[in-house]
Amino acid sequence: MKKTLIAAVVASFAAVPATAADTTLKFGHVGAPGSLFEATVNHYAACVGDKSGGSVEVQTFGSSQLGKDKELLQKLKLGQVDFALPSSVMSSVDSVFGIFEMPYIIKDRDHMRRVQDAMMDTFQGAANDNGYHIVGLAENGFRNITNNIRPINTPEDLQGVKLRTPNGEWRVKMFKQYGANPTPMAFSDVFTALQTGVIDGQENPYAQIASAKFQEVQKYLSITGHVYTPAYILASEKHFGKHSEEVQAMLSDCAAETQTFTYEKAAELETELLGVIKDAGVEVNEADKDAFISASKPIYEAFAAEVDGGQEMIDKVLALGNAS
Structure with missing residues (x-):
């Protein structure tokens, strides 16, 4: 039924001449040129333009041109921006999204798909309760640590390191547990802060x-x-x-198509961009993940104690990770 509706929608849009758009929607994000965020948003905009026959245009604004993450969340509610692409900051919108702040809880993208299929009603409900609607999911990715002090092999190596984190309480709690000195900061401010020594390091996906x-x-x-x-x-x-x-159906369908594109693009970039980082002269090491997992137990205990239904969510996500 859904496919039939979408096919009918696409057919009706295709009949519209590709002239000036009847509807223009603004999509703001914090990604820099060449980032996975930029690729994701551009793909979404192209999909919407194509499926609507040009009657709906999504204009994209990267590099925090329309605001940093928290500003974009506010502008969504005010109707000044139509779409944003938040990631970690969502844990500050509702504690439910903090489940993705639990260290090593998501194994891979297939696991993330299973979590999405089984628990999307929970995430959508939390978004709705705060005035938002999740049109679809994309990716920021698997996060790794860079710094100017020393290679990080175990949590003990983070002792005293001034590490930028996104604005999310659970990431701050996690790095405090590991011994770092976490400093929440907008992404657009990080390069200068690293360059001037205000912070020692940060953690992000390669992209x-x-x-x-x-x-x-x-x-x-x-x-x-x-x-x-x-x-x-x-x-x-x-x-x-x-x-x-x-x-709405067309916008949601494009989000689903964009997720598939983003996952494929992210997998490509993981190999390609690690090479770019190494070629810049950055020393790379594989951390002792077992040591980090062991040090993460108090974070899970705190989430279970402080978030309603927290332990149930943890158990469900972990179980989905073991599913075939």
Whole structure:
């Protein structure tokens, strides 16, 4: 039934001449040129333009042009921006999204798909409760640590390291547990802070590290893969609901197609961009993940104690990781 509806929608849009768009939607994000975020948003915009026959245009604005993550969340509600691509900051919107802040809880993208299929109602409900609508999921990726002090092999190596984190309480708690000095900071401010020594390091997927050129101001990359963070193609619930059902279906369908594109692109970049970072002269080491997993137990205990239904969520996600 859904495929039939979407096919009908696409057919109706295709009949519209490719002239000036009837509807223009703004999509703001924090990704730099060449980032996975940029590729994701551009793919989404192209899909919407194609499926609507040009009657709906998504204009893209990267590099925090329309605001940093928290500003974009506010602008969504005000109707000043139509879409944003938040990631870790969602844990500050609702504690439910903190499940993705648990170290090593997501094994791979197939696991993430299973979590999405089984638990999307939970995440959508949390978004709706705060005035947002998740149009679809994309990816930020598996995060690794860069810094200028020393290679990070175990949590003990983070002792005293001033490490930038996104604005999310669980990432801060995690790195405090590991012994670092976490400093929440907007992504757009990180390069200068690293360059001037305000912070010693940061943690991000390769796509964000390389596109933001952190390899130019960092000595060490430690492959920890400590957290996998999804990204959310996010809209205001109120403003998204003003579109016709046909347009909503098309926008959601493009989000699903974009997720598949993003996962494939991210897998390519993981190999390609690690080479870019190494070629810049950054020293790379494989961290002792077992040591990090062992040190992460208190974070899980805190999440279970402080978040309603936290232990149930942890158990469900872990069980889905063991599914075939």
